[in-house]
Amino acid sequence: MGMENFAHLHCHTEFSMLDGAARIDDLFAAAEQQGMPALGMTDHGNMFGAFAFWEASKKTSVKPVIGLEAYLTPKTHRSERKRVAFGDGTGDDVSSKGAYTHMTIWAENPDGMHNLFRLSSKSSLEGYFYKPRADRELLNRYAKGLIATTGCPSGEVQTYLRLGKYEDARASAAEFRDIFGANNFFVELMDHGLIIEKRVRDDLLQIAKDLNLPLLASNDLHYVHEKDADAQDTLLCINSGSRKNEEGRFKFDGSGYYLKPAAEMRALFADVPQACDNSLIIADRVTTEFDTGIGQYMPRFDCPDGEDEDSWFKTSVMNGLHQRYGDMLSEEVQARAEMEIGIITSMKFSGYFLVVADFINWAKRNGIRVGPGRGSGAGSICAYALRITDLCPLEHGLLFERFLNPDRVSMPDFDIDFDDRRRTEVIDYVSHKYGSDKVAQIVTYGSIKAKQAVKDAGRVLDMPFALGEKLTKAMPAPVMGKDLSLAALFDEKHDRYSEGSEFRELYQNEPGAKLVIETATGIEGLKRQWGVHAAGVIMSWAPLEDIIPVMKREQDGAIITQFDYHGCEELGLIKMDFLGLRNLTVIDDAVRNIKDNRGIDLNLDELPLDDKPTYELLARGDTLGVFQLDGGPMRALLKSMQPDKFEDISAVVALYRPGPMGADSHNKYARRKTGKEEIEPIHAELTEPLADILNETYG
Incomplete structure (x- = not known):
């Protein structure tokens, strides 16, 4: 690895939502074009993009370095929800009026990466106060395999230096060195021409000398190309609810938060070339791998003594078939069941069927209305026997192969509907039975779509509301749920190009429209916020924190994965669908009302x-x-x-x-x-x- 090169390790991707404007694929493409050997990912307080970052790297020759810009408590225990001042509480003091400081951390190897996942998870589960925060205890617990730095200007060391407390700053740096190890803790240097950086630079160099700490140059990257600075500034305005022309609004001072070429970074840190060299040395030390494999964390069913999942599955299916079809099973029923059992057991999905049957039948026993069966799962006679579904696939000519096929290896996926009012009871049941540390709901990431981008751009540019309305009304309607991107509206080769004529005319002739649309194009497709999958719940035989990062939703305490469904599935985690369906609520109320008002016990299965x-x-x-x-x-x-x-x-x-x-x-x-x-x-x-x-x- 040539020492004339450079590796950008401190990068905020689009998963630093409404702050980072670096699209991951674009970031890797630009790094490869510049011949850079590696890229780091250090999003604010989350690991949302870690798997996507690793996946994107596989398309290039650029090595991924998984990291985190962590929030750290101001020397308090993570459970303490209070603000702390290191000094006089002015702007130079601890971030967010005393809530947290920052620290940059990377994983050196797969063990370190999982420690980073655990650190991120515990920060949310146990340390949330405005942001998910780690403390000294967590750093000590999960330091193995991690590389850390003094961080950005909001780091603890720099905060002490701005307050004129050199000895405290040096003591903090020494403590972090002891936690991570002498060769794993670096003094991080940035240079965006900011006074806040220049004020502490000499003291940072002195601390490095006093404690024999290595230096590391970084660029606090927030967007890919220099021209993307305006898009990132637009995100900041959306985040803070500000207009670009507002005095005193939050914005980035200085310039250059992009993927600067190695030559520029080396010129910027010419007085400390070893700080750039160390970016390459860290990159060379790092090994990043994910253990992928379909279904490897399938939840396990607790079988009776003397039985395993396969034998108990077969027994349960045969018992269920006799309950459904009587003592004498027809040749058709027997042949279909034997075929399905052979495929299900050979694909090692017996436990999956038993677990699904368990919570569905628990719901039914507890008076929770469950749908009769929806989707391809209704094609399984084994599911019918286990009362997962209530539709006979033979009677309705439903094919099992649409649900499971040994020639197409994929996870089974039952679409299960519950009374909307009582869905959470079923999730609580599986959490208690299979382990609350092994069950979580699934995160989703909301992106800025074309119309929303236009509205956001119009607002932050302080344009008349009527202009945004006029532009969005001129945009073609979605077809089969698919929106047209802003780029597609100007692409003559696109098959719906003709539908955008009114929009393009406004772009050319309406005052302010061109600026709004160009601003909107810069933010379209970037991540805006995270949400929760409407139905999906992850269940695993192993604690989820040992596999992926998780987090807690503060409003209700729900545990959510930090990886979306694609990432969870690729890593071998199993999604169960727990869809709350209002129609089942209405049906359940109707059946109860008929009973109360007419004395009729209506059995929907017998209609x-x-x-x-x-x-x-x-x-x-x-x-x-x-x-x-x-x-x-x-x-x-x-x-x-x-x-x-x-x-x-x-x-x-x-x-x-x-x-x-x-x-x-x-x-x-x-x-x-x-x-x-x-x-x-x-x-x-x-x-x-x-x-x-x-x-x-x-x-």
Whole structure:
């Protein structure tokens, strides 16, 4: 590794939400173009982007260095929710009026990375006070495999130096050196031309000399290219609710928070070249690897003595089949069950079925309304036997292979619906039974979409509200849930280019529109906030903190993963769907009201599927409030189709999706069913061989 190069290790990606404007793919592409050997990721207080950062690196020759700009308590225990001043409490004192300081930390190896995950998790679970904070105890506990620095100007050492407390600063640096190890703690230097940096530079160099600490140059990167500075400033305005023309608003002073070429960094730190050399030495020391593998953390079911998951699964399925079909099982039932059992056990999914059956049947025993089965999981006779679903796949011609196929290795995924009011009870049940440290809800990341970007840009630029309204109303509507990006509106090759003519005309002629759209383009697609998956819950046999970083939602104490579903799945974690469905709440209330008012015990599982008035209602499109059938276009399709049997309901739900609708299959089905279009075979020679399959769907 040539010492004329440089590695940017202190980088804030888009996962430093509404602060970092560095898109991860763009960051790696630029680093590779400049011939840089490595890139670090040090987002503010979270590890959201760690897996995505590692994945992106695989497309390039640039080594990923996973890190964190951690928040540190001001020498208090993390449980103490109080502000502390090191000095007089002025602007030079501890950040956020005494709530926390900053520290830059990287993982040297996989063990260190998991220690960093644990540090991040505990900071949120146990140390949250305005931000997730670590303390000395956590640093000592998880220091193995970590490399740390004095951090940015908000670090503890620099804070003491600004207050004129050199001895305290040196004592803190010495303590951190002892925690991480002499070769693992660096004095970090930045130079953006800021007075706050210049005031402490000489003292930082003196501390490094006094304690024999190595130096490290960094650039506190917040965006990829110099031209991206305005986009990052726009994010800061959105974050603080400010306008760009406001006096005294929060903004970055100085310049150059981008991926500066190695030559620029070396020129900037020409008096201490070893500070740049050490960026390469750290990068060379680091090894970053994730242990990926589908289903490796499948939750384990506690079986009776003498049984393992496979044997107990087979026993449970056979018992369930006899309950469903009687003492004598038909050859069809036996053959289907044996086929499924063979596939499920060979793919090592027995435990998954047992766990799902456990919490679904617990919910049913406790009077919680559960959906009868939705999605491909309804095609499993084993699921029917275990009462995961309440639909016989043989009766309805449902295929198991759509759910599980040994030729397509993927995790099974039951879509499970619960009464919306009582969903949390089921999550609490699995948390208590399988371990609260092994269960978490799944994070999602909300990005700034085109219309929102335009509105945000108009506001921070202090443009008239009417301009933003005019621009967003001129933007084409989403098609099948897909929005058009701002770039697509100006791309003549895009198949929807013609729909953007009004928008482009405003861009050219409306005063202020060009500036708003160009500003919006800079922030479009960047991460705006995190949320929680509507249904997904991760369950594992191992404590989640040993696999991924997690966090606590302060409003209700819910434990949330810091990696999204894709990252969790790639690392072998299993998602269970716990969807709270309001329709089930309405149904449950209706059944109770019928019992209370008419004395009728209504069993929904025994309702006939050939009730003529019900099909007449569907054919009229009177389906407001009916799950999946209450949208305007769906009601129009029902009127066109005139359903008169249960298979028509299955067909209308299956066809009302982007793929079939793109081929006009939903309307073709309706026209052919009602005799308004002739049935055309897909191929003359296949008419007879495929008759059993295609006749009921009109070809």
